[in-house]
Amino acid sequence: MLAERIHPWFSEHARDLPWRRPETTPWGVLVSEFMLQQTPVARVEPIWAEWMRRWPAPSALAAAPRADVLRAWGKLGYPRRAIRLHDAAAAIAREHGDAVPSDVDALEALPGVGSYTARAVAAFGFGLRAPVVDTNVRRVVARAVHGQGDAGPARTRADLADVDALLPPDDATAAVVSAGLMELGAVICTARAPRCTGCPVAADCAWVAAGRPAYDGPRKPVQGFAGTDRQVRGKLMDVLRSAPGPVGRSALDAVWPDAGQRDRCLHSLLVDGLAEQTDDGRFALPA
DNA sequence: GAAACGTGGAG
DNA sequence: TCTCCAAGTTT
Numbered sequence: 001m002l003a004e005r006i007h008p009w010f011s012e013h014a015r016d017l018p019w020r021r022p023e024t025t026p027w028g029v030l031v032s033e034f035m036l037q038q039t040p041v042a043r044v045e046p047i048w049a050e051w052m053r054r055w056p057a058p059s060a061l062a063a064a065p066r067a068d069v070l071r072a073w074g075k076l077g078y079p080r081r082a083i084r085l086h087d088a089a090a091a092i093a094r095e096h097g098d099a100v101p102s103d104v105d106a107l108e109a110l111p112g113v114g115s116y117t118a119r120a121v122a123a124f125g126f127g128l129r130a131p132v133v134d135t136n137v138r139r140v141v142a143r144a145v146h147g148q149g150d151a152g153p154a155r156t157r158a159d160l161a162d163v164d165a166l167l168p169p170d171d172a173t174a175a176v177v178s179a180g181l182m183e184l185g186a187v188i189c190t191a192r193a194p195r196c197t198g199c200p201v202a203a204d205c206a207w208v209a210a211g212r213p214a215y216d217g218p219r220k221p222v223q224g225f226a227g228t229d230r231q232v233r234g235k236l237m238d239v240l241r242s243a244p245g246p247v248g249r250s251a252l253d254a255v256w257p258d259a260g261q262r263d264r265c266l267h268s269l270l271v272d273g274l275a276e277q278t279d280d281g282r283f284a285l286p287a
Numbered sequence: 288g289a290a291a292c293g294t295g296g297a298g
Numbered sequence: 299t300c301t302c303c304a305a306g307t308t309t
Contacts, residue, residue: 036305043295043304077293084307114307134305153288182305191303192298222302225293234293272292 001204002144003168003177009200010180015187017041018049019124020179026100026125027092028052033117033124034085039076041186047076059098061089067285070274071241079237083273084112102126115156119178129174131163136185137178140201141166143189147206149215150191232256232265233274240275246282 014020019032031051035044051072055061061069066086073082088110092100100121101107107118119130138151141162163181167174188199196202196212207213225231235255239247256262266283269275276286 033305038292038304038306039294040296040304075294077295078306080292081307112307116306120305132305135303136305186305220303221289223291228291230292230294237293 002166002201003173005200005204006177006180006184007173010176010183013187014179014183015041018045025056026102026121027056027058029125030088030100030113030117030121031085033120034081034088034112035076037081037117038078043076047072047074055089057098058089058092058100061086062093065287066273067287070237070285074241075238077234079274080272081112087111088113100125102128104130115160123175123178127172127175129167129169129171130178131160131167132178132182133159133163134182134185136183136189137163137181139191140181140185140189143194143207144201144205147210147213148217149207149213150217152217153220229261229265229268232261233269236262236266236269237274240283240285243284246278246280246284248282252283 018024019028024032028048032044032048035048051061054072055064064086066083069082069086070079073079076082091110092098096106102122102125104118104122107113107121108115110118113121116132116134119132120134122128122130123132133156135151138154138159141159142148142151145162145166163178166181167177184199184201188195189201196205196208199205199208202208232255236252239251239255243251252266253259253262256265266275270277273286275283277283
């Protein structure tokens with residue numbers, strides 16, 4: 001029911017995102033999915049284009065120095081994703097003949113690839129039928145299917161089953177519906193102010209039928225940022241990315257007044273492989 | 288399962 | 299200004 005509404009709507013209204021163009025390879029889709037994890041489309045677009053130009057295949061990225069990869073990642077956030085994507089590229093080059101696997105289990109075995117990304121690559125990179133469950137899809141299902149105002153905490157198995165039940169049997173059609181479900185959540189069935197006027201599914205939506213009741217379940221805890229290690233790590237990484245080479249302790253000391261927190265964060269960056277200490281005691285992005 | 292993990296734009 | 303949140307994954 002939903003699928004029959006979503007497919008034609010998406011076919012006509014899909015945003016022209018660069019990674020959706022027909023010439024995009026599964027590798028390009030994988031890179032886009034890594035970048036889009038918790039990061040808005042608008043910020044990903046230019047970075048993705050640059051990566052595709054520089055590293056058109058997994059082996060090309062795998063051959064690049066860590067420092068280049070981290071600098072090219074820029075300020076997308078969560079730079080551990082860049083590390084994992086770099087590592088995933090190496091695994092694909094070495095274990096899969098430089099070809100992104102289409103099998104969900106093989107994809108999920110890659111660093112940084114979880115349940116969502118594996119299925120997204122299978123669906124959008126290979127046109128396969130795979131239940132793609134992200135925050136958009138969970139919200140659309142919560143409303144249109146369950147009549148709830150919003151999605152509650154993730155119920156991984158049940159969420160997968162819900163979406164699986166919506167997908168048509170045919171691979172190509174299911175892949176379009178999967179993209180359409182995400183698109184619907186991204187541009188129509190949004191978190192803040194859903195635009196039910198103009199929603200292709202409104203006539204079949206359980207939430208609309210119920211009078212759009214407010215969400216009553218548990219709220220997702222909003223994570224603070226100011227003053228956290230995350231902020232300090234970000235500032236340290238910004239210094240390391242911006243510098244052409246190793247920087248002295250003083251340059252890092254300048255980013256945060258609390259020496260204890262600063263040192264803890266610097267240490268965690270070293271542990272995460274996001275930074276290295278040189279022989280002379282300075283710090284830099286890893287080679 | 289909770290908590291950690293960046294960044295910046297929108298309302 | 300300040301809160302919320304944007305195609306999640308890992309530990």
